[in-house]
Amino acid sequence: NAGVTQTPKFQVLKTGQSMTLQCAQDMNHNSMYWYRQDPGMGLRLIYYSASEGTTDKGEVPNGYNVSRLNKREFSLRLESAAPSQTSVYFCASSPGLMNTGELFFGEGSRLTVL
Amino acid sequence: AQRVTQPEKLLSVFKGAPVELKCNYSYSGSPELFWYVQYSRQRLQLLLRHISRESIKGFTADLNKGETSFHLKKPFAQEEDSAMYYCALTNTGGFKTIFGAGTRLFVKA
Numbered sequence: 550n551a552g553v554t555q556t557p558k559f560q561v562l563k564t565g566q567s568m569t570l571q572c573a574q575d576m577n578h579n580s581m582y583w584y585r586q587d588p589g590m591g592l593r594l595i596y597y598s599a600s601e602g603t604t605d606k607g608e609v610p611n612g613y614n615v616s617r618l619n620k621r622e623f624s625l626r627l628e629s630a631a632p633s634q635t636s637v638y639f640c641a642s643s644p645g646l647m648n649t650g651e652l653f654f655g656e657g658s659r660l661t662v663l
Numbered sequence: 664a665q666r667v668t669q670p671e672k673l674l675s676v677f678k679g680a681p682v683e684l685k686c687n688y689s690y691s692g693s694p695e696l697f698w699y700v701q702y703s704r705q706r707l708q709l710l711l712r713h714i715s716r717e718s719i720k721g722f723t724a725d726l727n728k729g730e731t732s733f734h735l736k737k738p739f740a741q742e743e744d745s746a747m748y749y750c751a752l753t754n755t756g757g758f759k760t761i762f763g764a765g766t767r768l769f770v771k772a
Contacts, residue, residue: 580758591749591764599758652760654707
């Protein structure tokens with residue numbers, strides 16, 4: 550019962566470095582999401598994928614790219630990391646094509662950009 | 664535009680006291696509203712959704728469209744209720760779930 554799995558759990562980067570956060574779900578869900586969590590600001594949607602083959606911008610997409618590799622996997626890439634991207638990142642998935650139900654979350658990935 | 668506002672960053676109550684976590688939203692259509700909870704060292708998880716009109720762990724929440732609110736209530740708080748609570752809104756027929764800033768509830772013995 551893995552649910553939503555994110556890797557890595559922790560990462561420290563220097564300004565300008567790139568990295569990819571990986572997310573995989575084993576619940577056969579159609580929709581997947583990336584959020585960032587910052588103190589006092591809650592969770593903010595970065596990108597989402599309503600279904601395999603589609604991706605769309607959320608509230609705070611600048612500085613990020615995503616790939617919906619297949620139905621199971623949805624990755625988030627930082628091409629040139631900045632200190633403002635220091636955050637905890639959460640991947641989530643939901644069952645239907647229409648996001649009218651429960652989101653299932655991963656454990657989070659803590660990223661620090663120096 | 665969608666917006667969810669949780670005015671309290673921190674709420675501290677004594678065990679056995681009533682608790683109310685406030686949530687106000689802004690949305691022009693018919694929203695779907697949720698409360699999520701994050702206990703220490705656990706994943707963020709759904710607590711309840713307005714469409715189900717359910718009570719989970721003694722918590723209830725009523726959607727008030729006139730006041731655009733979805734406050735979370737429990738008549739008698741327990742220490743195990745201490746957690747971070749997030750109110751969330753999904754636009755009907757859409758794909759975006761927007762979260763509030765969260766309220767940390769601390770229940771004192």
